[in-house]
Amino acid sequence: MRFIIQRDRLVQSVQDVMKAVSTRTTIPILTGIKMVATNEGVTLTGSDSDISIESFIPNEEAGDEIVEIKQPGSIVLQAKFFSEIVKKLPKDIVEIEVENHLQTVIRSGKSEFHLNGLDAEEYPLLPQLSEENIFRVPTDLLKAMVRQTVFAVSTSETRPILTGVNWKVEQGELTCIATDSHRLAFRKAKVETENTDHYNVVIPGKSLNELSKILDDHEEFVEIVITANQVLFKAKHLLFYSRLLEGNYPDTSRLIPTDSKTNIILNTKEFLQAIDRASLLARDGRNNVVKFSTLENGIVEISSNTPEIGKVVDEVQSQSIEGEDLKISFSAKYMMDALKALEGTDVQISFTGAMRPFYMKPLHDESILQLILPVRTY
Amino acid sequence: MREFYPKKGRVILHVDMNSFYASVEMAYDSTLKGKPLAIAGNVEERRGIIITCSYEARKYGVKTTMPIWEAKKLCPKLILMKPNFDRYRASSLAMFEILRQYSDLVEPVSIDEGYVDITDSYHLGSPLEIAETIQKRLIEQLDLPCSIGIAPNKFLAKMASDMKKPMGITILRKRDVPNVLWPLATHEMHGVGKKTAEKLQSIGIETVGDLAKANEVQLKVLLGINGIRIKERANGVDTRLVDPDSVSDFKSIGNSTTLPKDTTNQQELFRVLDHLAETVSVRMKRKKVVATTIGITIRFKDRKTITRSKKVENPFFLKEEIFSYAKRLFLKHWNGDPIRLLGITSTDLTDHEHAVKQLDLFSYEKEAKKEPLIQTVARLKEKFGKNIIEQASEKEIQKNQAGTFTSFNRDFLQ
Numbered sequence: 001m002r003f004i005i006q007r008d009r010l011v012q013s014v015q016d017v018m019k020a021v022s023t024r025t026t027i028p029i030l031t032g033i034k035m036v037a038t039n040e041g042v043t044l045t046g047s048d049s050d051i052s053i054e055s056f057i058p059n060e061e062a063g064d065e066i067v068e069i070k071q072p073g074s075i076v077l078q079a080k081f082f083s084e085i086v087k088k089l090p091k092d093i094v095e096i097e098v099e100n101h102l103q104t105v106i107r108s109g110k111s112e113f114h115l116n117g118l119d120a121e122e123y124p125l126l127p128q129l130s131e132e133n134i135f136r137v138p139t140d141l142l143k144a145m146v147r148q149t150v151f152a153v154s155t156s157e158t159r160p161i162l163t164g165v166n167w168k169v170e171q172g173e174l175t176c177i178a179t180d181s182h183r184l185a186f187r188k189a190k191v192e193t194e195n196t197d198h199y200n201v202v203i204p205g206k207s208l209n210e211l212s213k214i215l216d217d218h219e220e221f222v223e224i225v226i227t228a229n230q231v232l233f234k235a236k237h238l239l240f241y242s243r244l245l246e247g248n249y250p251d252t253s254r255l256i257p258t259d260s261k262t263n264i265i266l267n268t269k270e271f272l273q274a275i276d277r278a279s280l281l282a283r284d285g286r287n288n289v290v291k292f293s294t295l296e297n298g299i300v301e302i303s304s305n306t307p308e309i310g311k312v313v314d315e316v317q318s319q320s321i322e323g324e325d326l327k328i329s330f331s332a333k334y335m336m337d338a339l340k341a342l343e344g345t346d347v348q349i350s351f352t353g354a355m356r357p358f359y360m361k362p363l364h365d366e367s368i369l370q371l372i373l374p375v376r377t378y
Numbered sequence: 379m380r381e382f383y384p385k386k387g388r389v390i391l392h393v394d395m396n397s398f399y400a401s402v403e404m405a406y407d408s409t410l411k412g413k414p415l416a417i418a419g420n421v422e423e424r425r426g427i428i429i430t431c432s433y434e435a436r437k438y439g440v441k442t443t444m445p446i447w448e449a450k451k452l453c454p455k456l457i458l459m460k461p462n463f464d465r466y467r468a469s470s471l472a473m474f475e476i477l478r479q480y481s482d483l484v485e486p487v488s489i490d491e492g493y494v495d496i497t498d499s500y501h502l503g504s505p506l507e508i509a510e511t512i513q514k515r516l517i518e519q520l521d522l523p524c525s526i527g528i529a530p531n532k533f534l535a536k537m538a539s540d541m542k543k544p545m546g547i548t549i550l551r552k553r554d555v556p557n558v559l560w561p562l563a564t565h566e567m568h569g570v571g572k573k574t575a576e577k578l579q580s581i582g583i584e585t586v587g588d589l590a591k592a593n594e595v596q597l598k599v600l601l602g603i604n605g606i607r608i609k610e611r612a613n614g615v616d617t618r619l620v621d622p623d624s625v626s627d628f629k630s631i632g633n634s635t636t637l638p639k640d641t642t643n644q645q646e647l648f649r650v651l652d653h654l655a656e657t658v659s660v661r662m663k664r665k666k667v668v669a670t671t672i673g674i675t676i677r678f679k680d681r682k683t684i685t686r687s688k689k690v691e692n693p694f695f696l697k698e699e700i701f702s703y704a705k706r707l708f709l710k711h712w713n714g715d716p717i718r719l720l721g722i723t724s725t726d727l728t729d730h731e732h733a734v735k736q737l738d739l740f741s742y743e744k745e746a747k748k749e750p751l752i753q754t755v756a757r758l759k760e761k762f763g764k765n766i767i768e769q770a771s772e773k774e775i776q777k778n779q780a781g782t783f784t785s786f787n788r789d790f791l792q
Contacts, residue, residue, distance in 0.1 A: 156691075181739045255739055289734050307732055329734060354753070355746040357739060375734035376745055376752070 001073025017046030279332030560587030634721025
């Protein structure tokens with residue numbers, strides 16, 4: 001194998017596939033990046049067996065030559081070293097050549113590395129997915145949907161299924177739901193499908209986070225293929241495979257309250273800032289709880305008390321308060337996470353009691369909903 | 379009476395009950411009076427040691443922490459009793475109640491001793507008169523003897539109460555320090571243990587007087603900051619205030635127990651954990667705290683000891699919660715070797731009233747059902763004050779002291 005390539009394109013692809021490479025793996029060869037040079041271009045692959053990422057660098061793009069293949073072939077190089085090397089090479093052009101016995105030479109300007117490679121034949125094959133059932137989502141919408149839900153997944157392994165985001169496709173609509181059982185994030189959107197199949201799968205939160213980092217914000221479509229145990233995201237020159245979580249996701253449809261006793265409309269930003277201030281006195285990671293009370297004349301009081309530090313009281317003028325008076329306590333962190341995920345200048349919050357879940361959504365927008373469980377005092 | 383009080387400085391009493399547990403038993407059953415009596419832990423088991431004994435038993439050489447068999451050998455007529463902690467607790471509370479009639483500044487140190495700052499109690503009499511009335515009332519009302527030290531600070535008061543036992547009253551002034559304290563060996567000083575005394579000896583310090591004149595730099599190298607502290611004490615200086623709240627400063631609540639014999643029997647070990655969980659839970663409820671970190675201690679047959687802890691999501695205080703967390707930790711860290719001692723500790727404590735529980739989407743209904751009740755209670759508290767109402771389970775605790783006592787814990791003061 002021998003080819004000459006533009007360094008910045010190589011660096012970009014290496015960085016992308018590195019997202020899937022783990023230093024802690026039970027399969028030693030997965031600490032490497034697989035490189036395959038064909039007459040069309042160079043393909044890089046990284047995988048930790050849960051996530052696999054394939055990045056393709058074409059010979060030419062928009063008339064520019066990116067890669068010049070001298071001799072097709074393949075190699076696996078230690079990701080840790082290879083990624084650092086390409087980042088620091090001195091010139092814009094890099095030559096990579098596999099000599100005898102998997103010995104790989106990387107040249108750029110006057111710099112020359114000899115790296116011991118591994119046989120690409122040993123590298124596990126990526127799953128072959130039949131690409132019949134495809135649906136399409138614009139990249140920026142996909143990223144938004146991930147951002148608005150994935151933060152709510154559980155970080156604890158006590159219920160592994162909750163570490164993923166539940167994706168449901170039904171009648172041309174994609175619904176994403178995540179919950180760590182203390183809060184729940186819900187987002188839905190129309191997608192383009194070619195058939196009427198429906199899916200109900202759980203994608204690991206970690207996979208979606210990595211996917212989101214690799215995808216650029218633009219309106220081009222991402223094609224999504226879902227099978228029984230894998231999901232594949234296909235963007236331009238990029239394939240992102242993720243294992244799905246096994247098991248049934250709890251039925252969350254019943255958990256979202258349908259009625260409410262108190263409805264409040266607030267300016268999202270003002271409310272977020274007040275919560276942020278009230279949480280300043282909370283001790284690290286603990287008791288990060290604020291109290292939310294309705295007062296006269298549409299005023300909402302937000303307060304917090306940490307005995308050994310001090311207390312804070314803040315007021316926010318609401319646009320309207322309808323229904324019963326309310327005093328409720330909740331985690332400031334969950335509230336801030338939820339408010340940051342909402343779009344729109346105003347937020348409508350619906351409560352059904354101090355010990356029951358309450359939810360928020362932008363005014364006149366049913367596509368997103370954030371639900372939080374309050375805390376109870378002893 | 380002001381003339382008997384210093385213009386600057388304080389007057390502090392240290393009240394030390396004489397062989398407290400034995401005295402309480404004698405007050406309870408007067409036929410025991412004048413007989414050699416010892417209170418001991420599990421009489422039939424190896425951890426059975428003398429917790430305390432009457433002065434009659436002491437004459438035979440019986441001492442606290444001595445194994446039962448040894449005490450029996452010294453004094454065959456020794457009457458052995460298991461501790462009745464409920465009685466001791468009740469007597470202790472009554473004793474501190476009496477002390478509080480002479481000053482608000484009462485600092486309990488343990489179940490049977492405490493400091494009283496009587497600087498502002500001059501309207502009640504001279505310091506000596508107050509000490510005499512306290513001693514008289516304790517013997518008349520509770521049938522319990524004590525020794526009292528009167529001094530300008532805690533350290534000297536403590537040293538003074540130790541000088542005449544039983545039923546002594548000793549005044550120790552700062553100017554008495556060279557005559558009274560300096561001839562003593564360092565280990566007789568409160569705050570200097572065997573280890574410290576040995577270290578002091580290594581640099582030629584034998585008596586309190588040597589210590590009072592010792593080189594500070596040398597002391598600091600040898601004993602750290604404590605070196606400076608004990609030198610001050612040796613000179614009769616102690617700036618600690620009598621703090622009535624000091625007893626409520628605690629960072630963890632834990633209990634441990636040495637097993638009757640080393641064991642690998644998992645069921646048996648679970649039972650021990652279950653019992654410890656109960657004890658810890660009762661103590662937590664009494665102190666009205668919840669915890670968010672659970673810890674266990676395992677000492678193996680070879681005395682190798684490990685402690686492991688885990689932070690949990692929601693604050694806990696119930697026995698069932700403590701047991702299940704402790705059990706999980708135990709199973710994770712026990713390698714199957716024979717175990718000599720087990721312990722459970724709750725840390726990261728928060729006051730019950732400031733603690734919160736994050737509700738769970740899949741189980742909140744259970745809590746929500748109690749909402750009307752909780753709201754009513756909250757409204758009552760808001761209207762009539764915090765103490766107007768509390769859960770029956772909290773009341774229960776005050777009766778249920780089952781087995782939560784050790785001679786070294788201060789929970790009874792809560």
